[in-house]
Amino acid sequence: xxxxxxxxxxxxxxxxxxxxxxxxxxxxxxKTCAECSEALSELRKTIEHVKxxxxxxPPAWMKQKIMAKVRxxxxxxxxxxxxxxxxxxxxxxxxxxxxxxxxxxxxxxxxSMQPASMQSETPIQEFSFVKEPVKDKLAKTDDHAARARRxxxxxxxxxxxxxxxxxxxxxxxxxNAPAPAEERSAAHQPMAAEEAIAAxxxxxAPAAPQQSLSDESSQPTPNKxxxxxxxxxxxxxxxxxxxxxxxxxxxxxxxxxxxxxAKKAARGDEGDENAVEVTIKVSEFDNTAKEIEKAVTAFGGxxxxxxxxxxxxxxTVSIKEDKLAELLLKLKTIGKVxxxxxxxxxxxRLVVVRITLTKNKQGVAAGC
Amino acid sequence: xxxxxxxxPAILSNPIGSRLQDNPDPDAGLVAAVQQGDLNAFESxxxxxxxxxxxxxxxxxxxxxxxxxxxxxxxxxxYRHIRTFRGEAKFTTWLTTITVNLxxxxxxxxxxxxxxxxxxxxxxxxxxxxxxxxxxxxxxxxILDRMEKQDIRTRVQDCIRSLDSxxxxxxxxxxxxxxxxxxxxxxxxxxxxxxxxxLFRAREMVKECLKQLMGEL
Numbered sequence: 001x002x003x004x005x006x007x008x009x010x011x012x013x014x015x016x017x018x019x020x021x022x023x024x025x026x027x028x029x030x031k032t033c034a035e036c037s038e039a040l041s042e043l044r045k046t047i048e049h050v051k052x053x054x055x056x057x058p059p060a061w062m063k064q065k066i067m068a069k070v071r072x073x074x075x076x077x078x079x080x081x082x083x084x085x086x087x088x089x090x091x092x093x094x095x096x097x098x099x100x101x102x103x104x105x106x107x108x109x110x111x112s113m114q115p116a117s118m119q120s121e122t123p124i125q126e127f128s129f130v131k132e133p134v135k136d137k138l139a140k141t142d143d144h145a146a147r148a149r150r151x152x153x154x155x156x157x158x159x160x161x162x163x164x165x166x167x168x169x170x171x172x173x174x175x176n177a178p179a180p181a182e183e184r185s186a187a188h189q190p191m192a193a194e195e196a197i198a199a200x201x202x203x204x205a206p207a208a209p210q211q212s213l214s215d216e217s218s219q220p221t222p223n224k225x226x227x228x229x230x231x232x233x234x235x236x237x238x239x240x241x242x243x244x245x246x247x248x249x250x251x252x253x254x255x256x257x258x259x260x261x262a263k264k265a266a267r268g269d270e271g272d273e274n275a276v277e278v279t280i281k282v283s284e285f286d287n288t289a290k291e292i293e294k295a296v297t298a299f300g301g302x303x304x305x306x307x308x309x310x311x312x313x314x315x316t317v318s319i320k321e322d323k324l325a326e327l328l329l330k331l332k333t334i335g336k337v338x339x340x341x342x343x344x345x346x347x348x349r350l351v352v353v354r355i356t357l358t359k360n361k362q363g364v365a366a367g368c
Numbered sequence: 369x370x371x372x373x374x375x376x377p378a379i380l381s382n383p384i385g386s387r388l389q390d391n392p393d394p395d396a397g398l399v400a401a402v403q404q405g406d407l408n409a410f411e412s413x414x415x416x417x418x419x420x421x422x423x424x425x426x427x428x429x430x431x432x433x434x435x436x437x438x439x440x441x442x443x444x445x446x447y448r449h450i451r452t453f454r455g456e457a458k459f460t461t462w463l464t465t466i467t468v469n470l471x472x473x474x475x476x477x478x479x480x481x482x483x484x485x486x487x488x489x490x491x492x493x494x495x496x497x498x499x500x501x502x503x504x505x506x507x508x509x510x511i512l513d514r515m516e517k518q519d520i521r522t523r524v525q526d527c528i529r530s531l532d533s534x535x536x537x538x539x540x541x542x543x544x545x546x547x548x549x550x551x552x553x554x555x556x557x558x559x560x561x562x563x564x565x566x567l568f569r570a571r572e573m574v575k576e577c578l579k580q581l582m583g584e585l
């Protein structure tokens with residue numbers, strides 16, 4: 001090993017980190033090189049001087065200051081997030097938990113809001129009907145009369161005009177000068193009674209052949225309304241649900257029509273346009289509903305749907321046409337039946353009857 | 369490690385882990401307790417290591433107040449990141465690395481501050497090599513008389529202070545704190561050969577400095 005190499009290795013040699021081979025070479029060189037031996041001696045003294053440098057003592061406040069900062073750090077660490085998540089030894093994938101939580105919450109909110117929205121619509125629609133002023137009813141009646149006073153149409157054109165089909169034929173004098181609503185309703189009350197009798201008489205009879213609408217308009221008879229009603233019960237045309245036998249009956253039926261529409265909308269079964277509508281005023285719902293169910297079952301029909309409510313109960317019934325008359329008679333024994341112009345028609349096909357039970361404010365239980 | 373050196377050292381190399389198998393860390397129990405949230409255990413670690421860390425910082429920065437600040441920051445940083453310490457190196461090595469890095473950063477700030485301050489006759493000057501060096505001691509007899517009155521320790525400290533930070537680090541860590549070459553290499557992120565080379569040069573410079581100051585060793 002050369003002189004310079006030995007000088008560079010002296011530092012390692014002093015620390016004892018030289019390899020055994022290097023150590024032997026250095027020691028061999030040191031025996032012959034006085035300069036390197038002196039350098040080694042000086043280096044050892046230098047290291048001794050450096051190691052002898054006095055150490056300074058830390059001030060007493062330093063540890064306190066350090067611990068104060070560390071405690072502050074520890075307090076800061078225990079925020080709500082750490083306190084919530086650090087106890088878990090296995091760290092949850094927070095995003096996944098959050099997604100599941102949001103999905104479940106959204107599902108339950110959706111489930112809870114659906115029925116609430118349906119219930120909230122019902123009173124609004126009924127309220128709008130209740131608030132309808134009498135004046136409007138008269139105006140609507142006048143509108144129908146005015147439409148009737150329009151330029152005469154050909155029978156073919158009338159057949160195409162759906163609205164014309166619902167207008168019952170009337171005497172020319174009435175068409176020209178319609179009586180006030182009170183007068184009209186009074187004048188046609190006997191007629192309504194006649195219709196009820198006719199309905200009873202036709203209950204057992206076979207169904208009359210269906211007449212064309214043009215024939216109805218050309219041959220106005222007191223029983224025409226019953227025929228139209230029977231057509232409605234056959235559900236041949238969705239637009240034929242509104243009918244009256246005369247302007248007077250029409251005026252009476254107008255609010256009922258609106259009420260039925262509103263109730264149908266509330267029940268959500270507006271799509272069942274061909275159902276026969278029957279309204280029964282009763283003193284209480286539960287027993288009456290049971291009686292109706294018994295009657296329907298007895299006549300071979302079945303209960304399709306029952307929608308109970310605080311104001312009314314709606315029972316949708318499916319029954320054969322030939323049993324419809326008997327059912328209607330039975331219903332009249334149960335309560336006061338509105339829509340008594342129903343005409344039973346014989347047949348085997350099923351008819352949907354929507355029976356609406358309403359509270360009789362006078363407390364009249366039954367009988368009409 | 370971040371450039372400012374405030375973060376603790378990353379996972380140390382495997383050789384240290386293998387060395388630890390032969391020489392287990394005496395602070396392992398306290399460290400484990402701190403990782404479970406025991407502040408008293410950390411206080412014990414502070415009590416045990418604060419003097420050593422302060423002396424390292426003081427020899428590197430050569431300013432007592434700054435060194436105290438550095439040591440406080442080093443312990444707080446160590447506590448903040450104690451959960452990332454996996455015991456692959458001794459806690460002392462880990463803590464010293466934090467202290468050295470913070471000291472180096474602080475030294476840069478102190479030097480830049482001193483450059484802006486008014487020139488002092490006692491302050492070190494910049495040489496052509498770009499290193500800060502003490503003024504060469506004058507050979508005049510009057511100065512030698514004054515130097516003889518100085519304590520030898522003060523002279524040694526002056527010589528150490530005159531070293532460049534790279535050489536001062538290895539000298540302080542090896543000759544004053546007696547860390548091994550491997551540990552110093554891990555702390556400074558240099559290979560052991562570089563540590564040996566720097567240490568040889570640092571010792572030679574201090575020797576020459578002392579010879580100039582004291583005439584002979």
